[in-house]
Amino acid sequence: MFSEATAWVSQGLPPIALESCRGELVEISGGFSSGKASLAFASCLRVLSAGRAVAWVDGGAGFWPLVQLEAGAFLDKLVVVRLGDSQHALKAAHSALAVAGAFALVVVHLVDRVRLNDMHLRKLKLSAERAGCAVVVLNEAQTQTGALGAHVFLRLGIRRHTPRAGLHSQLHIEVLRHKRGPLGHHWTELSYGPNRLRVDSTV
Amino acid sequence: MARTACVWIPRFELAVRWVDQPQAWPSVAAVSELAQSPARIVAATPAAEARGVREGQLLHEARTLCPGLQVLAPDKEAQAAAVAQLLKALAQLSPQVDHDGQRGFFAGLSGMERLWKSERAWAEAARAAFERLGFFSHVAVADGSLAARLIAERHVGIVCAAPGADAQTVAHLPLATLGPSKRVASLFRWLGLVTAGDVARLPKGSLSRRLGAEGAHWEALARGEAAAAWPSATKAPRDLPRIETELDGPTSDAEPMVFLFKCAVEKLLAEVARERQSLLEIEVEATLWDRSEHRHRIRAAAASLEHKTWVDLLRLWLMAKPFAEPVVSFALCAVATEAASSKQLHLWDKHVEESEAFARAVVRLGAQWGKQCVVRPALAQTLCPEKRLTWIPAWERVARQGLGHADPQAHAGASAVLMLQEPPLPIVWQGGRVQWGKRPSLRVHCLEGPVLLQTQWWAQPLARAYFWLGSERGELLWVFKEGQAQAPYLHAWVD
Numbered sequence: 001m002f003s004e005a006t007a008w009v010s011q012g013l014p015p016i017a018l019e020s021c022r023g024e025l026v027e028i029s030g031g032f033s034s035g036k037a038s039l040a041f042a043s044c045l046r047v048l049s050a051g052r053a054v055a056w057v058d059g060g061a062g063f064w065p066l067v068q069l070e071a072g073a074f075l076d077k078l079v080v081v082r083l084g085d086s087q088h089a090l091k092a093a094h095s096a097l098a099v100a101g102a103f104a105l106v107v108v109h110l111v112d113r114v115r116l117n118d119m120h121l122r123k124l125k126l127s128a129e130r131a132g133c134a135v136v137v138l139n140e141a142q143t144q145t146g147a148l149g150a151h152v153f154l155r156l157g158i159r160r161h162t163p164r165a166g167l168h169s170q171l172h173i174e175v176l177r178h179k180r181g182p183l184g185h186h187w188t189e190l191s192y193g194p195n196r197l198r199v200d201s202t203v
Numbered sequence: 204m205a206r207t208a209c210v211w212i213p214r215f216e217l218a219v220r221w222v223d224q225p226q227a228w229p230s231v232a233a234v235s236e237l238a239q240s241p242a243r244i245v246a247a248t249p250a251a252e253a254r255g256v257r258e259g260q261l262l263h264e265a266r267t268l269c270p271g272l273q274v275l276a277p278d279k280e281a282q283a284a285a286v287a288q289l290l291k292a293l294a295q296l297s298p299q300v301d302h303d304g305q306r307g308f309f310a311g312l313s314g315m316e317r318l319w320k321s322e323r324a325w326a327e328a329a330r331a332a333f334e335r336l337g338f339f340s341h342v343a344v345a346d347g348s349l350a351a352r353l354i355a356e357r358h359v360g361i362v363c364a365a366p367g368a369d370a371q372t373v374a375h376l377p378l379a380t381l382g383p384s385k386r387v388a389s390l391f392r393w394l395g396l397v398t399a400g401d402v403a404r405l406p407k408g409s410l411s412r413r414l415g416a417e418g419a420h421w422e423a424l425a426r427g428e429a430a431a432a433w434p435s436a437t438k439a440p441r442d443l444p445r446i447e448t449e450l451d452g453p454t455s456d457a458e459p460m461v462f463l464f465k466c467a468v469e470k471l472l473a474e475v476a477r478e479r480q481s482l483l484e485i486e487v488e489a490t491l492w493d494r495s496e497h498r499h500r501i502r503a504a505a506a507s508l509e510h511k512t513w514v515d516l517l518r519l520w521l522m523a524k525p526f527a528e529p530v531v532s533f534a535l536c537a538v539a540t541e542a543a544s545s546k547q548l549h550l551w552d553k554h555v556e557e558s559e560a561f562a563r564a565v566v567r568l569g570a571q572w573g574k575q576c577v578v579r580p581a582l583a584q585t586l587c588p589e590k591r592l593t594w595i596p597a598w599e600r601v602a603r604q605g606l607g608h609a610d611p612q613a614h615a616g617a618s619a620v621l622m623l624q625e626p627p628l629p630i631v632w633q634g635g636r637v638q639w640g641k642r643p644s645l646r647v648h649c650l651e652g653p654v655l656l657q658t659q660w661w662a663q664p665l666a667r668a669y670f671w672l673g674s675e676r677g678e679l680l681w682v683f684k685e686g687q688a689q690a691p692y693l694h695a696w697v698d
Contacts, residue, residue, distance in 0.1 A: 031676075032642075032678060032696070032698075033677065033678035033679055033680070033696045033697055033698055034677065034698070035697075035698065036698060037620040037622065037698035038619050038620045038697070038698060041620045049511075050511070051510060051511050051554070052557065053557070053561045053564075055564075055568075061622050061698070062622040062623040062624060062625060062695075063620070063622060063623075064592060064620075064621040064622055064623035064695060065580050065592070065620060065621070066580075066588075066591060066592045066621055066623075067619060067620070067621060068620070069580055069581070069582050069592060070582065072458075075579065075580055076465075076579070077561065078579060078580065079564075079565060079568065079577060079578075079579060079597045080577075080578050080579065080580065080594070080597075081568060081572055081576055081577055082576050082578060082594065083572070083576065092568070092571075092572060095564075095567060095568050095571050095572070096564060096568060098564070098567060099560045099561075099563050099564040099567060100560065101556055101557050101560040102557070102560040102561045102563065102564030102565075103561070103564065159677060160676075160677030160678070160679070161677045162648055162649060162673035162674070162675075162677050162678075162679060169673070169677055169679065191619060202586075202588050202591045
């Protein structure tokens with residue numbers, strides 16, 4: 001989906017490498033089935049292929065990387081913390097960040113629109129800085145401030161557009177907040193659906 | 204004062220060839236470096252020496268003196284292997300060893316007085332160790348390595364020079380036998396210097412002023428202060444690390460082998476890094492189902508301690524399906540290494556730290572959230588979609604049993620990530636619109652399917668028709684219809 005072969009329209013920005021935002025909080029906001037997990041997981045795969053570890057805190061969303069496993073991606077260093085709800089997701093992220101150097105990327109997938117406590121967010125940012133790890137929060141918040149408020153380093157809004165034919169869709173990504181860069185940049189990326197031509201593909 | 208021992212093997216080049224053929228020694232033979240021009244005699248048997256053949260002699264002169272001379276080429280590989288073997292044997296007796304590249308094997312004896320009654324006892328043990336390997340040797344002990352070598356070259360048996368007597372030992376040696384260059388030899392003749400003692404009596408610095416570095420070397424040699432070798436612990440030969448692994452069962456599938464290769468490469472790199480080396484070439488020895496062995500060497504473009512590099516090279520080799528039969532076990536051996544740079548060692552240490560931190564983090568997460576919550580995804584051998592992916596405890600390492608075939612292109616970019624609806628949610632799918640729960644209904648924009656799935660008739664029969672639905676707002680849903688009533692259910696969606 002985010003390979004070099006994809007055609008994308010941008011205003012001069014390269015595709016975002018979320019894993020490079022070490023020590024920062026990144027937020028990806030989008031509605032149901034908007035592509036936020038796919039965008040975050042592309043970064044996870046880059047980190048895993050470099051031999052580093054990733055923690056994915058699933059706050060009840062039902063994370064299911066079946067397509068990537070069947071495609072042969074090596075997910076040995078992907079640790080998934082499966083929680084029934086998003087209440088304890090931040091706490092689990094803190095636990096993952098407590099050991100510095102363990103993970104290069106921590107993804108927290110929140111369901112429902114969650115407004116997070118300011119003090120907890122500040123602590124989360126400090127933990128991310130100490131651990132030298134990028135923390136990506138996925139949520140469905142549609143407001144301008146998002147769920148992370150002023151603590152976020154980068155906030156992306158994402159939505160999907162599926163054309164009539166086939167499962168390939170377009171992801172429209174917009175930079176809603178960027179502490180060290182310009183706002184308002186947007187680009188479109190092609191998102192390829194599951195490869196159903198594979199013989200051993202379940203989906 | 205530190206003492207040095209020299210174990211000298213006369214006619215080493217011949218001894219290497221005939222280590223298992225002692226009956227060949229009485230023959231009239233010599234080793235000559237035939238590739239050199241002019242070719243010279245390197246070593247000759249006693250019978251050839253009796254006929255006038257000498258070391259250093261031109262080959263054609265030797266043939267003239269001894270027409271029946273059997274000329275052999277030096278066996279460099281055997282010599283290198285013998286040197287490694289002899290150094291290893293010597294390393295059992297002293298931690299500091301060295302080889303002068305010719306016939307001398309040196310050992311440092313500092314600290315050995317606690318282990319050996321006397322230097323002679325050590326020398327006897329060294330000689331016995333070399334004889335067990337098939338090499339007859341002379342042993343000498345002196346203050347410096349050069350004096351020890353000069354004594355061992357010229358005296359049969361064991362000689363222990365008195366401490367502080369190196370200069371006296373060297374003093375009577377003729378300069379012509381010490382290998383001076385033409386320039387130095389002519390100067391010695393002009394000055395009337397015959398023995399090393401004559402050179403030692405010259406004013407200090409006189410030769411170095413005339414001849415520079417060469418002169419300084421001769422002054423040090425004459426006083427017995429020059430060194431022929433520098434025994435140290437780093438020169439002791441070490442066994443190249445080798446990691447053996449047995450598979451659970453014979454397999455031709457690349458995936459479980461790649462998984463086990465990853466574990467073995469990690470251990471091999473740890474062994475190599477411990478010696479402050481980086482890995483340049485490995486040999487894979489695979490034992491096949493028919494008990495045959497398959498060997499293959501893989502060499503990297505540059506010595507590396509990077510785990511991913513070696514796993515990728517191994518995977519590329521395995522993708523070519525090199526084995527005719529299923530593999531039962533394999534071993535990885537480090538064949539060639541190079542000294543690691545400080546950056547490589549730093550990155551390796553960082554990798555080890557990160558691995559240890561990862562293990563600690565997994566244990567901490569498991570203790571805090573429960574083992575059933577801290578998991579890793581793994582494929583299961585089933586056709587039932589919701590059971591195809593299982594969650595295993597994060598600290599377990601499970602070999603991939605060929606349940607997916609690595610597609611190198613597949614994860615160059617990411618495929619869609621699915622979110623599983625567990626249990627499947629009944630939905631309303633009518634008139635081109637889909638609705639469930641309290642969500643507003645979605646108009647179906649595109650549809651793919653049905654893909655029929657029927658399985659597990661022997662247990663819980665499964666008969667479903669799967670569809671992919673795309674809504675006008677971009678949502679991608681994986682829906683199935685089941686049962687006689689063909690009720691639709693939401694199974695997963697793409698996020």
